[in-house]
Amino acid sequence: xxxxxxxxxxxxxxxxxxxxxxxxxxxxxxxxxxxxxxxxxxxxxxxxxxxxxxxxxxxxxxxxxxxxxxxxxxxxxxxxxxxxxxxxxxxxxxx
Amino acid sequence: xxxxxxxxxxxxxxxxxxxxxxxxxxxxxxxxxxxxxxxxxxxxxxxxxxxxxxxxxxxxxxxxxxxxxxxxxxxxxxxxxxxxxxxxxxxxxxxxxxxxxxxxxxx
Numbered sequence: 406x407x408x409x410x411x412x413x414x415x416x417x418x419x420x421x422x423x424x425x426x427x428x429x430x431x432x433x434x435x436x437x438x439x440x441x442x443x444x445x446x447x448x449x450x451x452x453x454x455x456x457x458x459x460x461x462x463x464x465x466x467x468x469x470x471x472x473x474x475x476x477x478x479x480x481x482x483x484x485x486x487x488x489x490x491x492x493x494x495x496x497x498x499x500x
Numbered sequence: 501x502x503x504x505x506x507x508x509x510x511x512x513x514x515x516x517x518x519x520x521x522x523x524x525x526x527x528x529x530x531x532x533x534x535x536x537x538x539x540x541x542x543x544x545x546x547x548x549x550x551x552x553x554x555x556x557x558x559x560x561x562x563x564x565x566x567x568x569x570x571x572x573x574x575x576x577x578x579x580x581x582x583x584x585x586x587x588x589x590x591x592x593x594x595x596x597x598x599x600x601x602x603x604x605x606x607x
Contacts, residue, residue: 478580485587
């Protein structure tokens with residue numbers, strides 16, 4: 406029963422990553438794309454842990470998930486700071 | 501124990517689904533960020549609690565160390581995800597992305 410629940414949760418999370426990718430493609434501004442990338446990274450962190458349970462080798466995958474969470478945070482902060490004062494965010498309204 | 505783990509796991513996936521629907525359907529950048537940051541953090545924390553309970557089913561020194569690392573991920577995300585959302589909001593405000601108002605609905 407446990408195995409079935411974990412496998413079905415992983416499949417649902419994979420479908421959610423695909424749906425989030427749609428927002429990353431069509432996002433009106435650059436910040437929407439950064440936000441989509443952040444959410445994809447968070448879901449991928451969880452997915453790595455579930456894959457670790459399924460492989461029966463959680464002790465290795467925990468380290469990978471920890472590194473992934475750290476890199477995801479650093480990437481989001483760096484991208485947000487890079488676009489802080491640049492005028493190339495592709496504004497939606499005329500101004 | 502197995503039922504408890506399943507409840508935590510399914511609730512976490514449900515919160516991720518709410519976050520993704522919010523990202524896809526909300527009309528504005530700020531509302532999208534609002535939906536994403538909160539539901540995302542809560543979903544990750546619930547699934548991490550499920551994984552910690554799954555790990556601690558067999559009590560040994562290795563499993564306790566693994567669950568301590570999982571607690572480290574939990575604490576880090578609990579601090580870092582609102583920080584990232586705050587940085588994105590600051591960037592959007594300085595770049596003058598307009599918030600969604602009632603006039604936008606009529607157009």
